[in-house]
Amino acid sequence: MIKKIPQREILLVLIAAVALLAVGVAAIMYDTGPDWKYYQSEFRTIVAERVANADLATLPVGIQQIWVEKLDRVDRCTTCHLGMTWKGLEDVEQPWTTHPIPEIFDDHRLENFGCTVCHGGQGFALSEYDAHGFVEHWERPLLSDIAGSEYDPRNPPPLHEIQCNYCHRYERSTRGMPFINSAKEFVRTKGCKICHVINGDGGKLGPDLTSEGDKHAEGFDFSNLVSDQITVFNWHIKHFQSPPTIVPGSIMPEMNFQSHDAQALAMLVMSWRDDEDLPRAYLPGVELKDEMTPEEVERDLRMREGDGAFFVEHNCFVCHSIKAYDIKSPTDKGPDLSLAPDDVRARFNKTVEEFLFDPTGTMKIILESQIVLTDEEKWQAVEKIMKAYDIVKNRAAEAEAAAADGS
C-alpha cells in the first residue's frame, strides 16, 4: 500500500512556489526599471520639442560612460545628464539642461576630464541618490549649492572650486574661481609660508600643508569644535577664525577673517591634495621645459618680447638671424634680415616690399605654404626690416666715427 501525500503538504509547496515567484518578479522589476530609463525617454521628448532638425535616432540609448584612462575615472553621469554639451537646452531643468558654462568644455574637453573630477560625486553610480554621493562612506559628494548651503544657506560657498584647484593649485589666479583666488591672495599677503610649507616650499614652524587636503576626517581632533557640523570643512573654517579655540595652545595668529574669507581659505587648504597620480598635462602653471641658465632665460625673453618679437612669433628666426634686434637663428640658413634691403636688391633687383609681395625661389615656397602672412603682416615685416636696416647702418656709422676718433 502506498500512502498519499497530505494535501496540506502540497498546499504548502504551492504557497512556497508562489512566494519564490513573487520575490523573483519583485527582483526583476527592481532591476529592470531604473530611473535613468525615464530620464532618457523624457530627454527624447524634450529634444523633439526644442531642437529643430534633431535626429532622434542618434540620441544615446542605454548606460553612457566617459572613461578617462589618465585620471583612472569612469563617469556615468551623462546617462541622465544628457544635454550637457547640447545647444538650445539652456533653460531646460536638470538633469537635461545644457552645462551652465558651456565654454568650460573648450579647454576641459568632456572626454579628457569626465564630470566628477570637477564636481565630485560617485561617477559610476546610476541612481540619483548614489551618484550625487550624499551617502554613507562616500567621501567626495557632489559639490553643488546644496552642499554649500549647509554652511551658508543664503550665500552658499562655491565648493566645486575645491576640485578646480586640485589641478589649478600652482596658478596665481584662475578665471572663474573667486573664492580660491582670494584665498591665494591671503596666502601671499598674510605670510602663511613664513611658518608653513605650502606647495613644497616654506617655513618649518607650523605643519606642512602641501597635502593637507588628503588628511582624513579621522585625523582631526573635533573635541573643541562646538557645532552641529562635525566636518573637516567646518573644522578649518572655525580654525581659521580662531586657531587657539580649536587647537588649544596653538600659536597660529588670529587674523579676524570674515566668514566668507575663512570659507575660502578652508576650501583652499582642502584643495591641496597629493597630485602624484595626476598627469602633468592636467596641471596648468607647471612648466615642462629644459633647464636654462639665467643668461639663456634672459636672451629667450628678449627674443620673445623685444622689438624683433614679430620674427620669432612667425618663425622667421628659424633660418634668419636679425642682428639689429639681437635675434640669433639656430640654423642661419638664410641671410641676416637686418641687411635684407641690400641683399634683395643685389640678388633679385627688388625692394624688400616688392620681394615680400612677389617672392621668388625658396622664399616663394615658404611664404606660400609654411609662413603665410596677411598683407597687413607683410607691411609690418617691411617696416621692421627697414628699421633694423637703419639700426645696423647707424651702428656701422657710429663704429666708423668711433674708429675715426680713435685713430
Add this chain to the structure above:
Amino acid sequence: MNLFKIQDMWQKLIWPWRPESNREAGSGIVANFLLHWFPNRVSLRSLAFSASLYLGTITFIVFLVLTVTGVVLMFLYIPSVERAYWSIKDLDNTVSFGWLLRRLHRISAHLMVALVFLHMFRVFLTGSYKAGEIVRSARPFNWVLGVTLLVLTLLLSFTGYLLPWDQLAFWAITVGTNIAAAVPLVGEAIRQFLLGGTIIGQPTLIRFYVLHCALLPIVLFAVAAWHMWRIRKDGGLAIVEQDRKDALAREPVAPKKSKTYSVLGIASGTTVQVNDPTTLNEDNSVPSTPFLIVRILLITLLTVAVSIGLSLVVQAPLEAAANPEVTPNPAKAPWYFLGLQEMVGYSALMGGVIIPTIVILGLMLIPFLDREQKGIGFWFTDGPGRKWGIFGFLYGLVTTVGCLAIALLAPMRDIFPTIESQLFFDLVNPATFLLLLFAGMYFVVLKKTSSTRYAAIATFCAFIIAFVLLTYMGTALRGPNWDFYWPWQAWPTHPTAL
C-alpha cells in the same frame, strides 16, 4: 524503430513510472542516482518538523545558493587591490542583477554561519550525537565531522569577508588575524602565513580569494557529503533510535541479518541496517519518494524565497575603499567573532586563544564525554533535562551579565593598579572567570545528578546564552574606542569631509 527509440528516451526523461509496491519503490531508488541520495523509507518521526527543524537541510541549500551565486560572482569580481573595490561598486550599480547576486551571496553567507550554529544547537539539545544502544552507530564521529564543518564554514565566511576590499573588510580581517597573532610563540608566524606578509595586501587578497573560491568550498563539499552519507549509514536521524526501541519491544528476539554487504569498503564494519531489518515498517514510515522529496522541495523553495526576499530589503554594505592609513573607529571583526573580540579586550591570550581552543576541543569531545544513551532524539532528553537546560540558561545569563558588568565597571587593571605583569591579567580577567564558572557548574551538576548528559545540557545552554550575549555586546553595545553604549545611546557623530 527510430520512433521507438525517441519514445523510449522521452519516457526516460519524463519518468512516468509510479511504484506499485515498496519493493518496486526500493528498486527504483537503487537504480536512480538522484533518488539514491535518500533511503528507501523514511521514519515518520524523523520526517516531523520538530525532530530536526530541517536546519541541516536548510544549511546545505544555503550552501548551494552560495555556490551558484559565488560562481557567477567569480566572473565579475577581480581579485586585485586596485580593482577589487571598483568591481564590487560596479556590481552594486551597473551590472544587471549584480546587486541581487551580491546581496544574496552575503545574506546567505551570514545565514549559513547562523544556521550551522543553530543546527549544532539542535543536534546537541536532541542528543543526536549519541550512538544508540541497540545498534551502535557512528553518530559520535559524525558530530566531529559537524564541528569540522562549523570551522570550515567560519573560515569560508572569514576569507570571503576580505574580498570587497573596503574599510569594513580590511579592518575586520586586521582584527581577526590580530586575534590569531595572540597565540604564544607562533602567533606572529601564523599571522604572517595567513596574510602572506606583515600587513594585508595583494598577497593576502589572492590567498583569501583562492581559499574562498577553490580550496575551502571543495573541502567543505567533501566533508558535507561525508557528513550526510554518514546519516544514511547510521540509519537516519537520531530519533530513529525510538523506532528501534519500539521494534525491539514488538519483536524481542535478536533481529535477523537481512543483508551481508559491508559499506563499500570505505568504512569498517557493516551498515546499521544489516543488523536492523525490522525498524521501519508500514506503520512508522513512508517511502522517501515522494514524501521526503516533496518535503525537501518545500524546504528548498522556502529557503530560496526567504533568501531572495531578505536580499530585496537588506542592502549589502560597502564602505570606503580599503585604506591602511585610516583606521575606522571602532574596527570590528565579523559578527561571529565579536564575542571573541569582546573577550580579547580583557585578554588576547585568554579570549583569543585559550577559550576558542577549549570551546572547539570541548565541542568535539562532547559525544565521548557524554555516553549516556537515554532519550536520544528528544529535546533536552526528558523532564529533568529540560529543568537543567533552563537552569543552565539562567546560570549562563546571570554569570555572563555579571562578567560583562565586571569588565565595564571594575576592570582588572583598576582593581590591581600596582601589578604590571601581563601574565597576571591574562589569567585574572572576566573571560577566565566565565570559563571557570562554567567548568565549575559542569562538575557541580555532574555530582548532584550523576548524569553527564544533564551536566552537559546545563553547560551547553549556558554556553549558548554566553555566546549570544557576548556577540550582542561586541556587535551592538561597543562603539568608538570600544566604549560601552546602551542601545538607545547615540554614538558620537562620525566626522566627514563636507
